[in-house]
Amino acid sequence: MDETPEELERIRREAAEIDVHQYRRRFRALKAIGLGAAAAGLVWLVLVMLDSRRNPCERVRDHFCAQDPKGQTCQTYQGVWKESTEDESPAMRGNIRAQCQSKIDRLKEEDGVTVR
Numbered sequence: 001m002d003e004t005p006e007e008l009e010r011i012r013r014e015a016a017e018i019d020v021h022q023y024r025r026r027f028r029a030l031k032a033i034g035l036g037a038a039a040a041g042l043v044w045l046v047l048v049m050l051d052s053r054r055n056p057c058e059r060v061r062d063h064f065c066a067q068d069p070k071g072q073t074c075q076t077y078q079g080v081w082k083e084s085t086e087d088e089s090p091a092m093r094g095n096i097r098a099q100c101q102s103k104i105d106r107l108k109e110e111d112g113v114t115v116r
Contacts, residue, residue, distance in 0.1 A: 057084040057100035063107075 003011070061077040068074055084096040 055081065055084060055100075056097050056104055057081040060100050060103050 057077065057080050061074070061081045064071065064077050065074040080096060080100065084093055084100065087093045087096065
């Protein structure tokens with residue numbers, strides 16, 4: 001042992017200042033941040049899935065009826081929405097829904113409008 005009592009005391013003080021749980025707390029914080037980000041991603045995914053599950057004709061109707069409830073386009077898309085749900089032919093319902101989806105796409109391209 002080459003250390004003097006003063007050096008031993010200094011080494012003991014430095015050892016007492018070392019936080020042995022520093023890395024554990026850091027990784028817990030990182031895990032909490034990661035878990036929060038994963039939860040936010042899951043919520044976003046659920047909302048996107050719920051929104052895409054809706055009938056596109058219903059979305060177009062809601063968009064135009066929110067702008068002018070008694071307007072011609074609102075009344076028109078009310079009828080289109082009924083046809084897209086009540087038509088006897090599944091192929092025709094699918095065709096009508098595809099046309100409504102193309103209307104949503106055109107609105108997004110032309111005006112940057114978000115149809116909810």
